[in-house]
Amino acid sequence: MNYELLKISVPEFRDASLRQELGREKCKILDKYQLRSNTRLYWERYYEHQPIQEYFSHKFARKASPLGMIFYIYKLCYAKVKYFEQNWRDFVPCIYNWQSGLFEETELWDLEFIRHSKSGLILDLRNLARITKYEDFLALCNYINRQGMGRPIEESIFND
Numbered sequence: 001m002n003y004e005l006l007k008i009s010v011p012e013f014r015d016a017s018l019r020q021e022l023g024r025e026k027c028k029i030l031d032k033y034q035l036r037s038n039t040r041l042y043w044e045r046y047y048e049h050q051p052i053q054e055y056f057s058h059k060f061a062r063k064a065s066p067l068g069m070i071f072y073i074y075k076l077c078y079a080k081v082k083y084f085e086q087n088w089r090d091f092v093p094c095i096y097n098w099q100s101g102l103f104e105e106t107e108l109w110d111l112e113f114i115r116h117s118k119s120g121l122i123l124d125l126r127n128l129a130r131i132t133k134y135e136d137f138l139a140l141c142n143y144i145n146r147q148g149m150g151r152p153i154e155e156s157i158f159n160d
Contacts, residue, residue: 003058007039014041018058025066028109033073066108074125079134083141090117119147 001021006014014037019027029035035043035055043061044054056064056072064072067088071081084091093111094103103113103122114123121144131137 003041007041011036021058021062025107025109026061026069028107029066029069029073030061032109067111070109070111070125074129076125076129077137079137080128080131083137084114091115092117094122116144116147119144121147 001017006017009017018037018041019030022030030043033055034045036046037058038044038052038054041058042054043056043058044052046052056069060072061069065085067085068081071084092115093106093108094113094115095106095110096102096113097104103115105115112125114125115121116123131140
């Protein structure tokens with residue numbers, strides 16, 4: 001793909017061309033967060049009456065998993081991405097239905113909350129973003145594993 005040509009292309013053509021490289025699930029993420037490409041080939045969101053918010057490069061979107069893209073949007077660190085990608089079989093993506101007052105399972109692209117399958121513990125991505133100390137995140141991982149009767153997490157899993 002000629003990325004230099006795309007940089008000067010009209011936005012609709014540029015978006016359509018770049019989206020062809022991403023696959024259906026990643027495109028659904030772009031749609032959910034209303035992201036469009038810019039001339040530097042970064043995905044960004046235009047807010048009315050606010051500055052444009054740039055999220056990530058197209059190169060990142062190509063290489064990252066859908067979960068990695070969502071975690072990047074929520075500004076979650078690599079250790080969190082790595083932990084949840086390695087243990088995703090133990091979790092279910094959820095959204096909150098305000099009409100029923102319940103958390104409902106959803107597809108990965110629509111993820112806003114994560115439910116631990118064995119314990120029922122629900123994690124809000126916004127709250128995960130507030131965990132800034134590595135030790136606190138490690139404590140959360142160990143708590144989750146204890147709830148599911150798993151083994152404690154060793155720090156070395158985050159160092160590879």
